[in-house]
Amino acid sequence: MIRALVLLSLNGCVAHTPDLGVDDSDQPAVDTGATDPVCAGLGQPCDALAPRPAVVDCGATLRDLVAADAPVSWPDSLASLGCFEGTAPLKPSPGVLRYDVRAPLFSNGSDKGRYVVLPPGATITPSVDGPWTFPEGTLLLKSFGLDLLVDGERAPRTLEVRVMLLAHDGWKFATYGWDEASQDLRLVGEKGRTEALTLPHEDGDVLAWYFPSVEACLTCHRKAGDQVLAVRTSQLHHRVDYGDWIADELVAWDAIGVFDPPIASLGALPTVADPYSERTPLEPRARAWLHANCAHCHQPEGFAPPTLALDLRYSTPLADTSTCMVPKQSGFTTGGQYVLVPGDASASALVQRIRTDSFEKMPPDGASRYDEGGIQAVEAWINSLDGCP
Numbered sequence: 001m002i003r004a005l006v007l008l009s010l011n012g013c014v015a016h017t018p019d020l021g022v023d024d025s026d027q028p029a030v031d032t033g034a035t036d037p038v039c040a041g042l043g044q045p046c047d048a049l050a051p052r053p054a055v056v057d058c059g060a061t062l063r064d065l066v067a068a069d070a071p072v073s074w075p076d077s078l079a080s081l082g083c084f085e086g087t088a089p090l091k092p093s094p095g096v097l098r099y100d101v102r103a104p105l106f107s108n109g110s111d112k113g114r115y116v117v118l119p120p121g122a123t124i125t126p127s128v129d130g131p132w133t134f135p136e137g138t139l140l141l142k143s144f145g146l147d148l149l150v151d152g153e154r155a156p157r158t159l160e161v162r163v164m165l166l167a168h169d170g171w172k173f174a175t176y177g178w179d180e181a182s183q184d185l186r187l188v189g190e191k192g193r194t195e196a197l198t199l200p201h202e203d204g205d206v207l208a209w210y211f212p213s214v215e216a217c218l219t220c221h222r223k224a225g226d227q228v229l230a231v232r233t234s235q236l237h238h239r240v241d242y243g244d245w246i247a248d249e250l251v252a253w254d255a256i257g258v259f260d261p262p263i264a265s266l267g268a269l270p271t272v273a274d275p276y277s278e279r280t281p282l283e284p285r286a287r288a289w290l291h292a293n294c295a296h297c298h299q300p301e302g303f304a305p306p307t308l309a310l311d312l313r314y315s316t317p318l319a320d321t322s323t324c325m326v327p328k329q330s331g332f333t334t335g336g337q338y339v340l341v342p343g344d345a346s347a348s349a350l351v352q353r354i355r356t357d358s359f360e361k362m363p364p365d366g367a368s369r370y371d372e373g374g375i376q377a378v379e380a381w382i383n384s385l386d387g388c389p
C-alpha cells in the first residue's frame with residue numbers, strides 16, 4: 001500500500017528539479033508557502049496521519065538506561081520492547097511512525113517495514129543533502145517479512161526486526177529474530193546467527209537467513225560515515241499512500257511537527273530515482289539501484305578497501321565513480337579486465353561480480369536470490385553507454 005502511486009496533485013505546489021533528469025511527473029511537490037500544505041491541500045486532518053506526539057513511548061525504558069550512562073541492556077523479546085502490538089502482521093504501537101524509502105536495499109526479496117520513534121516532543125533537524133541530526137533517544141527500526149512453509153502451508157512471517165538507538169555516545173545496534181516456540185521475536189546475541197528457513201516449494205526449498213552480528217551491522221552502518229543510511233531527504237522525498245490520502249512523505253512529516261526547522265523551509269529538495277519504475281530513464285534507475293545496494297560499502301568512508309576508489313553513490317558523477325574503463329584491481333577471478341566497459345555489460349567486472357554465484361558475489365551478503373528488476377536495469381544502462389564521460 002505504502003508504495004502505491006496515485007497521481008493526485010497537492011494544491012498549488014511546485015515540483016523541484018531532480019538530479020540526473022529523472023522523470024518527476026510522479027514526483028511530489030513541496031509547498032513552501034502554505035502553513036499546513038498537506039492538510040490544506042487534501043482537506044484531511046493532519047493528526048490522521050500518525051499518532052504524534054506519542055501516546056505510548058516505546059523507547060522509554062531504553063532511554064532511561066541510556067541516560068543512566070549504562071551500556072544498553074536490550075529487552076529479551078520484541079514484545080517487551082513495546083514498539084509493536086503484534087507480529088503477524090507487525091502492528092506498530094501508537095507513536096511509531098512508519099516510513100518508506102525510494103531506493104531500498106534488496107534483502108533476499110523480503111518485505112520490509114521501516115519505523116521511527118522520537119522521544120516525546122523531540123524533533124529532527126533536517127538537511128537538504130547531508131545527514132539529519134536526530135535527538136538522543138531516537139529509535140529506528142527495520143522489519144523483514146517473508147512467506148515460509150509452516151505445517152505444509154504458505155504463511156507470512158515477520159522474521160527479523162533490527163533496531164538502532166541513539167545513545168549519548170552514538171548509535172547502538174541490536175536485532176530480534178523469529179522464534180517459533182515463543183511465537184515472538186527474541187533478541188539475537190551480539191555474534192548473530194544463521195538459520196535455515198523452509199520456503200513454499202514454488203520459491204525454492206531452503207533459504208539460509210543471516211541475522212547479523214553487531215560487528216556486521218557496523219560494516220554497512222560505518223562509524224566513520226553517516227551511520228543512518230536512508231533516513232534522509234533524497235530517500236524520503238516521494239509520494240506515499242497513507243490509506244485515506246496520498247502525500248509527499250517529507251511534507252507529511254512537516255505537517256505533524258517532526259522537523260525543526262520545517263524541511264519545506266529549506267528550499268528545493270533532491271530525490272533519488274525509483275530503481276524499479278519503467279518510467280525512469282535507465283541511467284538514474286541503474287545508479288539508484290547501485291546506490292541502494294552497493295554504495296554503503298563503496299564510497300570514501302565505506303568498508304571496501306579505499307585503494308579500489310569505487311564510489312557508487314547516486315550523487316557521484318559517473319566520471320568520478322572509478323568504474324568506466326578503470327582496470328579492475330581485485331585479485332579475484334570473477335570479472336573481466338575493467339570494472340565497467342561502456343556498451344558491454346557482460347564484459348564489465350561490476351556486472352560479473354553481481355551475477356556470479358560464487359563467494360565473490362557482490363554484494364557479499366550471502367543472499368541466494370537475485371534482484372532481477374534492478375540488475376537488468378544496470379545491464380541495460382551499461383549496454384546503452386557509448387563511451388566514458
Ligand code: HEC
Nearest residue numbers: 104105140162163173174175212216217220228229230231
Ligand atoms: C549489508 C549491509 C547492511 C548490514 C549488514 C546491516 N544493514 Fe541496516 N541498512 C542497510 C542499508 C543499505 C539501509 C538503508 C536502506 C533500506 O532501508 O532499505 C539500512 C537501514 C537500516 C535501518 C533504518 C535506518 C537507516 O540506517 O536507514 C536500521 C534500523 C538498520 N538498518 C539496522 C541494522 C542493524 C541493527 C544491523 C545489524 C544487526 C544492520 N542494520 C545490518 C545495510 C545494512
Ligand code: HEC
Nearest residue numbers: 293294297303304305308328329330349350353362363364
Ligand atoms: C558489505 C560491503 C560491500 C557491499 C555492500 C558491496 N561490496 Fe563490492 N566489494 C567489497 C569489498 C570488501 C571488496 C574488495 C574485495 C573483493 O574484491 O571482493 C569489493 C570489491 C568489489 C569490486 C572489485 C573492484 C575491482 O577493482 O576489482 C567490484 C566490481 C564490486 N565490489 C562491485 C560491487 C557492486 C556492484 C555492489 C552492489 C551490487 C557491491 N560491490 C556491494 C565490499 C562490498
